[in-house]
Amino acid sequence: MEKKKKRFRWKDFPLAVKVLCQVGMIALILFVTNLLMYWQVNKTMQRLDSIYASNVNLTELAESLESVQTGMYNYLTVKTSDSLESYYRNEEQYKKLLEQLNDRPMDNPVKLLEKNIRKMSETYLEYTAETVLAKRGRNVEKYKTSYAEALQMYRYLNSCISDLNVLQFKNNSSSYRTLQNSIRYIEVGSLVMLVLMMGVCILMLFYMVRGVVAPLTGLAATANLVGQANFNVKMPQTDAQDEVGVVTRAFNTMVSSLEEYMKLTKENMEKEQAMVERELLMEAHLKEAQLKYLQSQINPHFLFNSLNAGAQLAMMEDAEKTCIFVERMAEFFRYNVKKGSEDATLREEVEAVENYIYILNVRFAGDIHYTTDVDESVLECRVPSMILQPIVENAVNHGIRNIEWEGSIHLLIQQEGTDIRISVIDNGKGIAKERIGQILSGELRTEENPGDSTGIGMHNVISRLELYYKQKNLLTIKSPGENQGTEVTITIPYRETEETCIGY
Amino acid sequence: MKNRKQINKEVWLMVLSLLIAALFIFIMITYYKRIMEDAGVTAEEVNHEYRYHYEMIVDSRNLTFWNAVYENAGEKALEHDAILEMKGIESAENYSKSDYMDMCIAAQVDGIILEYNGEEGLQDKIDEAVEKGIPVVTIVNDAPKSLRQSFVGINDYQLGQAYGAEVAKLVDSDTRSVLVLLNRVQELGQNQLYAQINSAVENAGQNHKIKIQSENIMSQSQFDTEEVIRSIFQSEEGPPQILVCLDEVTTECAYQAMIDYNMVGEVKIIGYYTSKTIMDAVGKGLIPVTISMDVEQIGTYSIEALTEYWEVGRANSYYTVDLNVITEDSSRKQEN
Structure with a gap:
């Protein structure tokens, strides 16, 4: 039973069926009502038409009676067989008409009068028959008295018929009035019904349209909210199986899956970011570890003090060159250790490079021709520390080492608009184009010989530049071809007074 | 309960409109039926049939009195399976009582209640009626020399x-x-x-x-x-x-x-x-x-007299009616 009920729920019907049902029902009701009205009015009209039929019948009876009387009178006057025949014919017809009248005592005055008329007519016909018979038998005395009686009865009958006519006319008139009134009432009734049904229909249509439109409006409003990235709103749950219900459920499903999808995306992004951060952190840690390792290997203070002691010793022995060499070495390593984690001025960077080249030249007996073209005005600009020395180290290690000709390195620092352009140009072996790409994208990051380096690779420089300036492609590498040298250029914005610090 | 609450407003409205329509149609049909019954006095009215048909012929001058008599007699007549008609009240022509007697005789009624007034020839009409088997009862005023069956009244x-x-x-x-x-x-x-x-x-x-x-x-x-x-x-x-x-x-x-x-x-x-x-x-x-x-007694006795005539074959010739002062x-x- 329950199941059956559920199967035929109103809200499960398709909209088209619903509309059809309701509109159809309204149409049916209006049709039936109008049909009823039409039928009633029609029947009433028919009744109105037939209402005076009884009076017409009565008039016919009176006419027939008159023709009987006339027939008898004519026969009495002229005594032709024609008149006799006519009398009998009329008598027969009158008798026939009489049979339609009531002959039982009844409490209806009309019926009672009919009975009287019928019985009196019978008596009258007896008299006329008697009269005609007497006339035929030439009994003058008899037919005269009979005729007198018949005539009297004829008068009574006429009077009675006229009474009945009046009575029937009264009844018929009241019927007529009642029917006439009833037509008016039916008109008013039908009008009331139509107005009432119209009201109900409008109400029904209103609810129906609202039933369709309200969820849609709600849907639109909710969709707007969802459009504003609010995934917490939902349409009220519905189990209706009509189109609106289906759309509502689909919408709800869509909203919840959207929400899930957004959550998933957010999570993925967060994960990715965390991974990048971790990687960076790991790299930093690695560097730190390497530094710590180096630091642990050489106690910098001891080293510097020793170097200073060495320099003094050299001074005392008048070994001036040795003294300068040891001093520069001490300076270079101090800078290296000190500035490993801060930014520095461009001047300090340039000095570090000079120290490095000097040390190398001592080591390699002045193989490297180092020239500079530096715009002094930009040297106070702050840059990430240890960016020039690794580039120069690369130029030395991969560019001019083991070349047949005399190697030279040229450092160019100049202001270009709002930027500072720093170029390290060597005349070494050059770098193949694929390799340049690999270097810039960070794919080539193995430190071939960490022991022979300050430990800071190209990629580190690129990363730190990007982190520091929050820009990409600050570093470019150009090499015209094999054995035609390399130019590494750093372009950084000119920010003289800015005191920034990179956080690692 | 819950199921009921869930029924849609639209369904309620549909049911409501159906009910209204049904009610209205019912009212209209009932009303129409009644109108048709009202209008159908002549044709379709159910008539009660009686065994006897009596006529009462009175002087139309004293309507209130005779109406009272007729009312009582009419009720009494219905009790005895008879219908009573009063002549002399509604008629287009001015007939004498003899004329009415003629009509009643011709109409072959089952009894005549007559207020005798000494009119010329009326006594003969009473005799004629009685000879034709129609009992005649005189009321209030008697025609003692006629063949009338009964007299109801006071001498x-x-x-x-x-x-x-x-x-x-x-x-x-x-x-x-x-x-x-x-x-x-x-x-x-x-x-x-x-x-x-x-x-x-x-x-x-x-x-x-x-x-x-x-x-x-x-x-x-x-x-x-x-x-x-x-x-x-x-x-x-x-x-x-x-x-x-x-x-x-x-x-x-x-x-x-x-x-x-x-x-x-x-x-x-x-x-x-x-x-x-x-x-x-x-x-x-x-x-x-x-x-x-006593008008009631006049009515009652006259009908009793006629009923007795038809049932027993004869009736008391004299019924005394009380006199109220x-x-x-x-x-x-x-x-x-």
Whole structure:
């Protein structure tokens, strides 16, 4: 039973069926009502038409009676067989008409009068028959008295018929009035019904349209909210199986899956970011570890003090060159250790490079021709520390080492608009184009010989530049071809007074 | 419960509109049926059929009285499976009672109740009817010489005595003349009613001579009664001190004339019947006394007589009806 009920729920019907049902029902009701009205009015009209039929019948009876009387009178006057025949014919017809009248005592005055008329007519016909018979038998005395009686009865009958006519006319008139009134009432009734049904229909249509439109409006409003990235709103749950219900459920499903999808995306992004951060952190840690390792290997203070002691010793022995060499070495390593984690001025960077080249030249007996073209005005600009020395180290290690000709390195620092352009140009072996790409994208990051380096690779420089300036492609590498040298250029914005610090 | 709540508003509305439509259609059909029944008096009315058909022929002049009689008799007739018709009330032409008798005989009714008024030839008509097997009962006024089956009413002797007694009560030293307004065609010498009143007056007025007269106001034309009474009041010797009226119309006319000529107290009217006008006058003391036959008894007895005739083959020839004498005192008692 329950199941059956559920199967035929109103809200499960398709909209088209619903509309059809309701509109159809309204149409049916209006049709039936109008049909009823039409039928009633029609029947009433028919009744109105037939209402005076009884009076017409009565008039016919009176006419027939008159023709009987006339027939008898004519026969009495002229005594032709024609008149006799006519009398009998009329008598027969009158008798026939009489049979339609009531002959039982009844409490209806009309019926009672009919009975009287019928019985009196019978008596009258007896008299006329008697009269005609007497006339035929030439009994003058008899037919005269009979005729007198018949005539009297004829008068009574006429009077009675006229009474009945009046009575029937009264009844018929009241019927007529009642029917006439009833037509008016039916008109008013039908009008009331139509107005009432119209009201109900409008109400029904209103609810129906609202039933369709309200969820849609709600849907639109909710969709707007969802459009504003609010995934917490939902349409009220519905189990209706009509189109609106289906759309509502689909919408709800869509909203919840959207929400899930957004959550998933957010999570993925967060994960990715965390991974990048971790990687960076790991790299930093690695560097730190390497530094710590180096630091642990050489106690910098001891080293510097020793170097200073060495320099003094050299001074005392008048070994001036040795003294300068040891001093520069001490300076270079101090800078290296000190500035490993801060930014520095461009001047300090340039000095570090000079120290490095000097040390190398001592080591390699002045193989490297180092020239500079530096715009002094930009040297106070702050840059990430240890960016020039690794580039120069690369130029030395991969560019001019083991070349047949005399190697030279040229450092160019100049202001270009709002930027500072720093170029390290060597005349070494050059770098193949694929390799340049690999270097810039960070794919080539193995430190071939960490022991022979300050430990800071190209990629580190690129990363730190990007982190520091929050820009990409600050570093470019150009090499015209094999054995035609390399130019590494750093372009950084000119920010003289800015005191920034990179956080690692 | 929950299921019910879930039913859609639209469904409710649909059911509601269906109900309204059904109700309306039902109302319209019922109403229409009723109209058709109202309008169908002539054609479709269910008629009750009776075994006998009686006619009552009365003088249409005293409608209130005869209507009361007819009403009672009609009810009684229905109890005895008969329908009673009254002739002489609604008719286009002015027929005499003989004419009505003719009609009834021709219509072959099962019984005639007739108020006999001494009209010429009426007695023969009674005989004719009886000969044709139609029982005739006379009421109020008798036709003792006819073949009538029964008489319901009071005989002139008794009625005369009753009136006489009332007249005697009203006679005083100022009474010089008494006028009896008769209402039927009859020779005065044979009129027991008049004779009884006469003797009663003579006995009452022992000390002085009282003139007693009678006037027959059984008129040919309808409005004569009023004219005759007016002329009595306007006569040279003045109206009588006591006026005896023997029917309703006469009483009412005399009462009206008495008021119009400002003779209240000078003329004492002995009335007949208890119509509203007369009872009001009695209540106010303007008419000292009115005498009335029991209308209920007239109706009952006349129908009983006819029923008895058809069931037993004969009927009592005489039914006495009670006579009510109503004075100011008794009318008050009745009201209380």
